[in-house]
Amino acid sequence: QQQVKQSPQSLIVQKGGISIINCAYENTAFDYFPWYQQFPGKGPALLIAIRPDVSEKKEGRFTISFNKSAKQFSLHIMDSQPGDSATYFCAASMRGWGKLQFGAGTQVVVTP
Amino acid sequence: SAVISQKPSRDICQRGTSLTIQCQVDSQVTMMFWYRQQPGQSLTLIATANQGSEATYESGFVIDKFPISRPNLTFSTLTVSNMSPEDSSIYLCSVEGVYGYTFGSGTRLTVV
Numbered sequence: 530q531q532q533v534k535q536s537p538q539s540l541i542v543q544k545g546g547i548s549i550i551n552c553a554y555e556n557t558a559f560d561y562f563p564w565y566q567q568f569p570g571k572g573p574a575l576l577i578a579i580r581p582d583v584s585e586k587k588e589g590r591f592t593i594s595f596n597k598s599a600k601q602f603s604l605h606i607m608d609s610q611p612g613d614s615a616t617y618f619c620a621a622s623m624r625g626w627g628k629l630q631f632g633a634g635t636q637v638v639v640t641p
Numbered sequence: 642s643a644v645i646s647q648k649p650s651r652d653i654c655q656r657g658t659s660l661t662i663q664c665q666v667d668s669q670v671t672m673m674f675w676y677r678q679q680p681g682q683s684l685t686l687i688a689t690a691n692q693g694s695e696a697t698y699e700s701g702f703v704i705d706k707f708p709i710s711r712p713n714l715t716f717s718t719l720t721v722s723n724m725s726p727e728d729s730s731i732y733l734c735s736v737e738g739v740y741g742y743t744f745g746s747g748t749r750l751t752v753v
Binding site: 571627633634 | 642645672674682683684685686689733735737740741742743744745746747749
């Protein structure tokens with residue numbers, strides 16, 4: 530059972546454009562929603578995370594939008610740069626669960 | 642956030658053999674997590690390792706195939722036993738910290 534669904538599978542965006550990745554979850558007990566960035570040959574690195582008590586969180590060029598009623602959250606990468614080319618994973622967890630449920634991943638390519 | 646060191650970073654192994662992967666954390670943590678990332682895929686939790694108790698395995702993963710040790714609060718090992726080409730994956734260690742879950746850089750295993 531796929532508890533976190535992520536789309537699109539891949540994304541090509543021009544430099545300076547906006548990358549948008551969407552995730553939907555099923556378990557209403559989830560209360561922690563991080564995004565990870567992974568470069569080839571590296572482990573995933575925490576990019577930004579949100580809890581359901583806020584609808585939006587921004588850190589630099591990265592913004593998470595969260596819609597609790599729709600059970601959806603998304604990552605927006607503003608002013609995308611070639612260095613942002615990587616695979617992005619959304620995930621979900623809950624207090625006391627101690628593990629992450631990952632989405633399938635989105636490969637983002639930013640063209641010069 | 643915690644700094645995780647994993648060894649080896651990569652290995653090529655013969656089928657039927659076993660490989661032990663080490664995970665060292667620079668701070669004491671209660672739980673350590675082992676994930677598998679098959680080629681081009683997302684991350685799947687193998688097991689949760691607590692110090693002083695048996696590891697808890699996720700559905701589809703068994704102790705005979707993936708024995709885990711957790712001798713202290715900063716170290717864990719995962720063994721991939723009786724390997725087959727289907728075990729070719731990246732194996733990642735993770736811990737939970739104040740700022741979320743941190744991952745090691747992974748062990749890229751190729752079974753031939």
